[in-house]
Amino acid sequence: MTDPTPGAVLRGAVDLSSLRNRPQPPAVGASGQDGVPAADGAGAASVPSLVIDVTDASFPQVLELSRTVPVVVDLWAEWCGPCKQLSPILEKVVTELGGRVVLAKVDVDANPQLAQAFRAQSIPMVVALVAGQPVPMFTGAVPEQQVRDVFAQLLQLAAQNGVTGTVDAGSEESADASDEAPAEPALPPLHAEAFDAIESGDYARAITAYEKALAENPRDADARAGLGQVRLLDRVQGLDLQAVRDAAAAAPRDREAQFAAADLDLSGGHVDDAFSRLLDLFSITPADERRPVRERLLELFGLVGDADPRVLTARGRLASLLF
CATH class of the missing domain: 3.40.30.10 (Glutaredoxin)
Incomplete structure (x- = not known):
């Protein structure tokens, strides 16, 4: 500006x-x-x-x-x-x-x-x-x-x-309506702890809180979604974009280098790039070493949403690579 x-x-x-x-x-x-x-x-x-x-x-x-x-x-x-x-x-x-x-x-x-x-x-x-x-x-x-x-x-x-x-x-009318609206239910204690930790930048504590919530209720969709988001935040904080991209370009088979680049791609809105990067890595990784790549892909799919067309396309390619 x-x-x-x-x-x-x-x-x-x-x-x-x-x-x-x-x-x-x-x-x-x-x-x-x-x-x-x-x-x-x-x-x-x-x-x-x-x-x-x-x-x-x-x-x-x-x-x-x-x-x-x-x-x-x-x-x-x-x-x-x-x-x-x-x-x-x-x-x-x-x-x-x-x-x-x-x-x-x-x-x-x-x-x-x-x-x-x-x-x-x-x-x-x-x-x-x-x-x-x-x-x-x-x-x-x-x-x-x-x-x-x-x-x-x-x-x-x-x-x-x-x-x-x-x-x-x-307006006064909308304010009155707001006054009459029922209060939102309080967050479950572990969710509230996670939110407080995220606001203070303590992602490790937020991750622990969400993991405890899932241990108590494996069907807690909000905790699962929150856990994925805060794990991504934790992984990308402090990363240097150019350094990560240079490392990934220099070592296309380096799993951690590609993981870091995919995280930055996704957090920056480059969803297709993140998926393509990990799918390319999956395709050149020996079959007995593919599990961590598949798990990271599934984690990123969950962050974007299973109904998203980009996820559907990437899942199709993953299936073709698996079979």
């Missing part, structure tokens, strides 16, 4: 015209479909929350909202470990700004047109919208202070382009 003019920052890099020009879904009450508002054009807008989920269909309303207030777009996926690190930081900073910025969350798996429009080669990817124009912010999980610094630059850029409005998050 070094250019003060949003149009110049990404001119020719991101084309949102196909999404901008599609028919907008009808508004419902104070907010549009999917809880996305339309700005009132008078320097203020009403939104159900400062953090909203956005779809391919509702995106035109977000573009319109960005003429009133900067909209930060968080492109993420459920299986993406770094996304889970970054999202709480984004939400915290947006909430503290008190309506001067809105956070729009886009699940790239559910909204492929938006992922393609923003050219999301890896996630998490964060882009801002100012007056309908995309402005690059950053890719990957970054420290909270860096997020704050980039948001400060975004507000300055927005002001230079006349986008200085605010939003009112929720």
